[in-house]
Amino acid sequence: MILPNTTQCFCSSGLNYAHCCEPLHIGSQQAANPEQLMRSRYSAYVTKNAKYVYHTYASEKKTENPIKEIKDFANSCRFVGLDVVSTNHDDSQGSVEFKAHYFYQNLYCELHEHSRFIKEDDKWRYIDGTILPVADIKVSRNDNCPCGSGKKYKKCHSV
Numbered sequence: 396m397i398l399p400n401t402t403q404c405f406c407s408s409g410l411n412y413a414h415c416c417e418p419l420h421i422g423s424q425q426a427a428n429p430e431q432l433m434r435s436r437y438s439a440y441v442t443k444n445a446k447y448v449y450h451t452y453a454s455e456k457k458t459e460n461p462i463k464e465i466k467d468f469a470n471s472c473r474f475v476g477l478d479v480v481s482t483n484h485d486d487s488q489g490s491v492e493f494k495a496h497y498f499y500q501n502l503y504c505e506l507h508e509h510s511r512f513i514k515e516d517d518k519w520r521y522i523d524g525t526i527l528p529v530a531d532i533k534v535s536r537n538d539n540c541p542c543g544s545g546k547k548y549k550k551c552h553s554v
Contacts, residue, residue, distance in 0.1 A: 404416050404438060405437065406437050406438045407434075408434060412438070416435040416439070419431070419435040419447075420442070420444055420447050425518050425519070426518070427519075428482075428484055428519065429491050429510070429512035430491050431519075432451060432519040432520070432521065433482075433493060433510055434477065434479070435451070436448055436451055437474070440468075440474055440495075441469075441474045445462045445465040446462060449462045449465055451521055452521055453521065454520075455522075472497040472498065472504075473499075474495065475552060476495075476496040477493060477495050477496070478496075479493050480493060487513065487514045489512045489519070490510060490511050491509075491510045492507075492508070492509045493508060494507045495508075501534050502532065502533055503534050503541040504529075505531075507527040507528075507529050536549040537549065
């Protein structure tokens with residue numbers, strides 16, 4: 396997916412995609428910390444860049460997360476927002492708590508996760524996470540869109 400340089404980054408950083416997650420996606424830059432890696436992974440799901448997500452897993456987790464499954468998940472969802480709740484790290488490990496908002500069919504879903512990251516070959520990698528339970532919301536066409544736009548779902552994020 397090619398985007399213009401003025402497109403706001405999907406990770407909610409407030410920066411343009413070309414100056415935020417794109418350099419990580421194309422391999423010209425590495426994530427400086429776990430939060431930046433997590434944000435770039437979210438943007439990769441939005442842009443359906445399953446290979447990037449796969450390559451940012453820790454080596455020991457790659458076989459559990461094949462590219463096809465990552466791609467299938469990304470293709471089944473419409474991602475609409477990311478909130479970073481907290482983040483911390485030292486020189487070798489870190490964590491990020493976040494909420495990723497997306498639609499799956501006619502459900503509004505929130506993935507609330509406390510993720511763990513490690514440094515592997517001097518690069519930050521996602522190791523695993525604890526998912527905190529959040530109820531999905533069934534959305535009908537005439538309901539207000541849960542993304543907060545103020546529009547009806549059918550005029551906002553309905554397919």
